[in-house]
Amino acid sequence: MKTGYLIDMDGVIYRENQLIPGAREFVEALIASGAPFVFLTNNSSPTPEDLSVRLGHLGVPGFSPRHFYTSALNTADFLSETHPICTVFVIGEGGLLTALHERKIASDAINPSYVVVGEGAVSMEKLAKAHSCIEGGARLLATNPDNWCPISARDTRPGAGSTAAFLEASTGRRAYYLGKPNGYMFHRARRKLAEMVGGMPDQIVVIGDTMETDIRGAIEAGLQAYLVLSGSTSIEQVADYVYQPTRVLSSVADLIDEIKSGKPSSRLDSPVYSNGFARNNRVGRRHQTDAEHPAKRRPRAPMTR
Numbered sequence: 001m002k003t004g005y006l007i008d009m010d011g012v013i014y015r016e017n018q019l020i021p022g023a024r025e026f027v028e029a030l031i032a033s034g035a036p037f038v039f040l041t042n043n044s045s046p047t048p049e050d051l052s053v054r055l056g057h058l059g060v061p062g063f064s065p066r067h068f069y070t071s072a073l074n075t076a077d078f079l080s081e082t083h084p085i086c087t088v089f090v091i092g093e094g095g096l097l098t099a100l101h102e103r104k105i106a107s108d109a110i111n112p113s114y115v116v117v118g119e120g121a122v123s124m125e126k127l128a129k130a131h132s133c134i135e136g137g138a139r140l141l142a143t144n145p146d147n148w149c150p151i152s153a154r155d156t157r158p159g160a161g162s163t164a165a166f167l168e169a170s171t172g173r174r175a176y177y178l179g180k181p182n183g184y185m186f187h188r189a190r191r192k193l194a195e196m197v198g199g200m201p202d203q204i205v206v207i208g209d210t211m212e213t214d215i216r217g218a219i220e221a222g223l224q225a226y227l228v229l230s231g232s233t234s235i236e237q238v239a240d241y242v243y244q245p246t247r248v249l250s251s252v253a254d255l256i257d258e259i260k261s262g263k264p265s266s267r268l269d270s271p272v273y274s275n276g277f278a279r280n281n282r283v284g285r286r287h288q289t290d291a292e293h294p295a296k297r298r299p300r301a302p303m304t305r
């Protein structure tokens with residue numbers, strides 16, 4: 001059976017500018033096996049070339065840009081497919097600007113069809129301009145829904161989701177969020193895998209560390225969803241979610257042997273399917289959307305008198 005892989009980067013391949021132990025061997029095993037794979041990231045700042053250089057500095061050189069698919073590329077693909085003659089006012093960095101430029105989508109600060117929000121490059125001036133464009137009729141599009149992104153084990157930075165949320169609040173309009181878990185991201189990533197090998201693989205495995213984006217998107221797209229615990233999710237949190245990963249792995253290092261041998265292992269199947277785990281650990285209600293997910297509960301404000 002031919003398997004293709006869609007692999008998240010932060011928390012899966014590296015963390016805080018350090019390769020996760022076993023990640024290099026995992027990638028080398030993948031390349032040796034001939035399996036098609038694409039790195040899939042919600043970060044809209046870098047270009048595929050930037051990501052290739054970054055992996056090279058971390059000790060995994062030699063990737064071509066076709067091995068990367070970012071939420072910026074997904075946004076440009078979405079616009080060029082659904083509205084090719086549109087114009088855009090962009091709040092974002094190089095990866096987003098380059099992707100839109102390559103799809104020949106013109107910038108327009110006067111009467112754009114869309115305000116496109118990506119990572120970074122925010123200023124009050126740009127927000128005010130975007131606000132007035134939206135009030136003038138532009139639609140609001142964000143490259144990804146992440147409100148914050150980790151920059152180290154302790155620190156975070158604001159993400160595209162929080163910039164879009166600002167504009168949602170100021171204009172009363174809702175943004176459309178591309179990137180994971182949006183099905184369009186997985187649809188285009190699958191097509192990319194198929195182009196690599198001249199046909200759709202028999203099965204596609206998504207490997208990620210975040211339940212709300214990687215695992216949810218994979219499940220909703222009908223793909224295999226492998227959660228690794230080397231990033232943002234701990235095993236205790238897994239059972240809180242209605243959707244469950246197909247497998248839970250400590251890191252991609254767990255996959256090296258089976259990729260080399262071509263024989264999938266079942267020993268690391270999701271523990272929530274084993275006896276007792278789910279009942280004993282599940283907190284909160286089922287059938288919630290992530291926006292009101294019980295794991296994201298905020299403490300209630302104290303009562304006022």
Ligand SMILES: [Mg+2]
Nearest residue numbers: 008010011209
């Ligand atoms: Mg990640």
